[in-house]
Amino acid sequence: MVYNELINQEMFFLLAGPCVIEGEEMALNIAEHVKKVTDRLGIPYVFKGSFKKANRSRLDSFTGIGDEKALKILAKVRAEFGIPVVTDIHTERDAEMAAEYVDVLQIPAFLCRQTDLLVAAAKTGKIVNIKKGQFLSPESMKFAVDKVRESGDDRVMVTERGTTFGYQDLIVDYRGISIMQQACQCPVVVDVTHSLQQPNQASGVTGGQPALIETIAKAGIAVGADGIFIETHADPSCAKSDGANMLRLDLIEGLLERLVRIREAIR
Structure with missing residues (x-):
């Protein structure tokens, strides 16, 4: 039911939360704040939090704080606020484990x-959100989506998060949004904050350009x-994790208000 609620509406939906679950209090505070804003603006909301970060420089x-501990916090967010939650997975075992606690596997x-990861995610029956590789064309995402569908799961979406531009930057090709909508025949999400990463810094800590969040x-x-x-x-x-390209929580309300006005204008 969550998938239909996300796609069968006139307003865009929002996936938002911390990069990684750092503790219960911070997760609940972020979820509560964003839910109040999205409820007022009529934006369907999915709380995002990685239960662990496997890709680190x-x-x-x-x-992370421990797999089971973080997953239980995600489940508590879902139960306490009545909202779906999404988390990243990195292995087939992650898919099976996380599926017990969340609504969307990323x-x-x-x-x-x-392939094995996509198939494992599909086999759980959860919604699967596939982020487009920084090295792939928008058209190529059709084949990732097909792997999920052909494994028995039609509830799939794809996310644009920038394309590698040189060694330490990313760029968003907005043509890709429409291309993926047509090629994949599924919802397409724009990952605003990861698109502003500046990876591969000499320090081993990813940089970012948060001043451009509203632009993207x-x-x-x-x-x-x-x-x-x-x-x-x-x-x-x-x-x-990823603090260099994150949006400060108290700024999210104003940004979403402006995005709603744009959505209403183009509708």
Whole structure:
């Protein structure tokens, strides 16, 4: 039912939350804040939080508070606020484990061609959100979507998160939104904050351009994206992952208000 609620509506939907679950209090606070805003604006909301971070530049980077502990926090967010939740998976075992706690399984961009992972996600019967690889054309995402559908799961969506531009930057080709909608025949999401990453920094810590969050988000809605993905934190400078490109939590209400006006204007 969640999938139909996301796609059968006139307003864009929102996937938003912290990059990684750092603790119960922070997750509940973010979910409560964003839900109040989205309820008022009529935006379908899915809480996002990674239960672990497997793709890290350095061995000493934060990866999580423990798989089961973080998944239970995601389940508590779902139960307490009555909203669906999404988390990343990296292995077939992750798919089976996370499916007990969440509504949407997200395939990281670097893993979007991993057949066994896509099939495992599909076999759970959960909604599957596949992030487009930074190295793939929009047309190529059709084959990732086909793997999920041919494994028995029609509830699939894809997410644009930027394309590699040189060694330390990403760029969003907005033609890809329409191309993927036509090629994949499923909802297409714009991952605003990851599109503004500056990876492969000499320090081993990914950089970002958060000042351009509104630019990317507005353009995504203007070209007809079905959903928006935003990572947010009360204090991004203290976030344990991806703080350099996250939106400060107190700024999300104003941004969403402006995005709603754009959506209404183009409708």
